[in-house]
Amino acid sequence: NAGVTQTPKFQVLKTGQSMTLQCAQDMNHNSMYWYRQDPGMGLRLIYYSASEGTTDKGEVPNGYNVSRLNKREFSLRLESAAPSQTSVYFCASSDRENEKLFFGSGTQLSVL
């Protein structure tokens, strides 16, 4: 099993550009999440999807949109990138019962 796979690993954008981060899991998990990691601020939840067909805002949703395409896939979209969105983004999934998170390998995004 690959676990949680996210692409791309690295991305450089100019201010105002858009992009979509892709995430897929093969563990048949119900819940999926997008976190961003910034120095000294831990992991902050952007959006999550408790189950297929549902999405909800986390701690820092402004400037982002998400799509739960099916049970496996959960994408994060930046419509108009800003320098404040420079960060490392992690996708994660969990089995609803035990709440243990399995993380993807991360996407390092720079917005110039």
Added chain:
Amino acid sequence: GENVEQHPSTLSVQEGDSAVIKCTYSDSASNYFPWYKQELGKRPQLIIDIRSNVGEKKDQRIAVTLNKTAKHFSLHITETQPEDSAVYFCAASNPSGTGKLIFGQGTTLQVKP
């Protein structure tokens, strides 16, 4: 909503010493408290977790304690080794969500040989 505070932000110990990282949470209804370890350039990985019906849990050299009354929980690492050097994150489960975790700010642990 839930807020999780983690201390210290950095911790340096000699190999073989013990390390303790502490976290406090704000919502008394939180019921799940995991700890994640993130090595440099890697993804966070769960190392131990505890639920609110248990006061202490141990797994080899690591242990977690929970004080529900005071709303704090701690990670204890004994006989530290250089490979324990990493960033450690605590988290608490937001009961208004579905397994939605709120993380602390992280502690960078350095174990000096």
